[in-house]
Amino acid sequence: MCLSFLSQSVHIMTLRTWRERVEHFLKQEKFTEALSLAWSFHEGTAKAVVGLFGDPVKRKAVVADKMVEVLFQYVERWLRRCPEGKVQVLEQHFQDMVPVVVDYCLLLQRVDLLFNQIYSKLVENPVAKGVFLESLEPYILSERIGCLTAPVMRDLLSYFQENGMMESVEGCLVHMDITNLDIQQVVRMCWDNQLYDAMIYVFNSGMNDYISPMEKLLQVIGPPLQEGKPLTDEQVVMGNKLLVYISCCLAGRAYPLGDIPEDLVPQVKNQVFEFLIRLHSVESTQEEVYPFIRTLLHFDTREFLNVLALTFEDFKNDKQALEYQQRIVDILLKVMVDNSDFTPSQVGCLFTFLARQLAKPDNTLFVNRKLFDQVLEFLCSPDDDSRHTERQQVLLELLQVGGVVQFDEGRLLALAEKAEFYQICEFMYEQKHLYDRIIDCYLKDPLRKEEIYNYIHNMLSLPGYSPQDKHTARRKTLEHIKELVTINPAKTAELVSGHFTGEVDSIISALQDDYLVFQLMKNLLDPSEGPNPQMLAPNLHELLVGLLCRFCPCQVTPFLQTTQHYRLEETIE
Structure with missing residues (x-):
């Protein structure tokens, strides 16, 4: 019992108050250790603490004041003891201090302290200022810092721009509140340096303007596309961003990240729809054309139509939007059908898109079937030997999504046979269960002759075909046995061995x-x-x-x- 009492007395005599323990590190200029210890007191994780309030709120306030004092001492001491030598040495000196100061200011939720008192001391040393500004980037990207004071924001952008760190400018801008900036000046800087993501973000967040970015990008990529000139790599980048941006706007998502404020979503969607259907009269083949949609269709037909498809799905219960959709469809048809500078693949993409929309049970769109007939003639033109495979593939995709209901089947089959679109013929014969004619399609198709053996084998061995279907396929195979042996004797032998062993003599x-x-x-x-x-x-x-x-x-x-x-x-x- 005496030993226990003596031990406790020694412990009490050697125990220091929390301030003394912090000061102990400060006297040795161990600032990071002092801050770390103080933070443990602030959070209540330190052991054997004397001299602190039991109330957590009061304790945190007292310790926070002390930590602010330590931070000032740390900064002042580091500025006074700058080493002499190369810039790299100075940079390393401040890199040891600045991130620590930023971290603790953020932990204490004292960004005012960081961007006013502390920053005003660091700007006196150009190297310290640069290290501080660069150190902010990871905090901004991780969204630990979302708002800077106007002077710090201006200094940050100027510093990054002067040092050629434009990617850092863009990365920071799209994560920040930029309302305290000169918006027009920032827009010019972004445009001049091809920071298109940041430019879009500044227009959207700084001015609630979602249309100007589209107009600026289209002004660049539109003219060369309409003149049939190839786009530069930079213009291709702009076009891709434009399509993604439009898609985001119509889906209620902010670009390049986040979401559009909920109260603005309907307004933005309607503005974009109106933008897409905006009519500009220009002199072009004596007709009115729609340069915005025409430009987007020319740039990437499939991707633009994918954007519209998603949008149409999103707006299927909105009456005004349904009216917009019909107007957009009318414009799409006018722009593409009345112009000869779209490829078969592009035209096919449009009508595949339309066929998908028309096949939906709740469809409200109207498309004149005569236009489908025109497209069928265009794709099956016997006078055009170019792009044969492409035209056939486009028509096949159109039929596979339900477009077959838009055509007279007899005429479709006649045109396909005349155009030697054997895959189209196969598609139609499959629906009519004319399997023997599919064998003819394979034999006539120079690109798919070798595939006929698998087709016949599957017909004769897989379930799902009637005895009459199998009988018809066997008869057709034997009729063409000479041709089959000529094409590939080994594969013919496999067929005979598996399905025609009783007919070897007749073969x-x-x-x-x-x-x-x-x-x-x-x-x-x-x-x-x-x-x-x-x-x-x-x-x-x-x-x-x-x-x-x-x-x-x-x-x-x-x-x-x-x-x-x-x-x-x-x-x-």
Whole structure:
């Protein structure tokens, strides 16, 4: 008991107050240690604390005042003891101090202290000022700092601009409250330095202006597109940003990040719709054209239509928006159908988009079916051999999304056959269950002949086809067996082995060409594939021996050595 009492007495005698413990570090100029210890008192995590209020609010206020005092001492001491030498040495000196000061000011929620009293001391030293301004970037990007005082903001932008750190300018601007800046000046700086994300953000956040950025970007990419000139890399970047920006506006998202204020969303969406349908009269083939939509369609048809598709879905219950949608569709048709400078792929994208919209059960859009007929003729034009594959693929995609209901099927099939669009014919035959005609499509299509074997195999082996369908496919296959062997004897042999073992004799007769028979039989009776019980008829092996003697004598002996399914006397003969 005496030892315990003595131990407690010694502990009380050696225990210092919290201020003394902080001062102990300050006397040794260990400022980071002093701040760290003080913060533990502020948060109530330090042990054996004497001299602090039990009330957390009062405790934090007392410690915070002391930490502010320490921060000032830290900054003043570091400014006084600047080392001599190269700039890099000075930069390192302040890099050891500035982030610590910024961190604790933010922890204490004293940005006023940071940007007024402390910054006013640091600006006296150019190196310290630069280190401080650069140190703010990660805090801004992580949104720990969202608002700067006007002088600090101006200094930050000027410093980054003077040092060629324009990416940093853009990165910081789009994360900050910029209402205390000269908006027009910042816009000019962003435009001159191709900081398009920041420019859009400044217009949106600084002036609630969502249309001017579109106009500025279109003024650059519009003229070369309308004149048929290639875009520069920079213009391509602008065009891509424009499409993404429009998409964000119509979806209620801020660009390049975040969300548009909820109370502004309907207004912004309507403004963008009105912008898209705005009519400008210009002299061009004696007609009125719609340069905004035309420019966007020319730049990236598919992406622009994807943007519209998402928007139409978002606005399907909005009566005014439905009226806008119909007007936009009318403009799309006028711009693209009446102009010959769009490719088949671009035209096809438009009508695929329209077919998707028209196929929806709640569709309210109207498109004259005669326009679909015009597009069908355009894509199936027999006088245009160029872009054959592209035109067929475009029409196929259009049909696959439900566009077939927009056409007279008989006329569609007739035009497709005339244009040699065999994939289109296959699509139509599939719907009508005319599977034997699909086999003809594969045989006629130079790009897909080799795919016919898999198609026939699937027809004859997979469920889902009626006995009559399979019978028709077998008959059609046997009708074209000579052509099939000519294209690929090995794959034909696989088909025969799997599905036509009972018709081998009739197939041999139908080939009417000894060399084709040789090609088929060589693959059919290949010993390396293992014995096939249904192909062991001796006369077939003897037939192949005779054909080997004629067309490949060097293979006769190896064949006789590796198979035993022949009669000796007949083979010798």
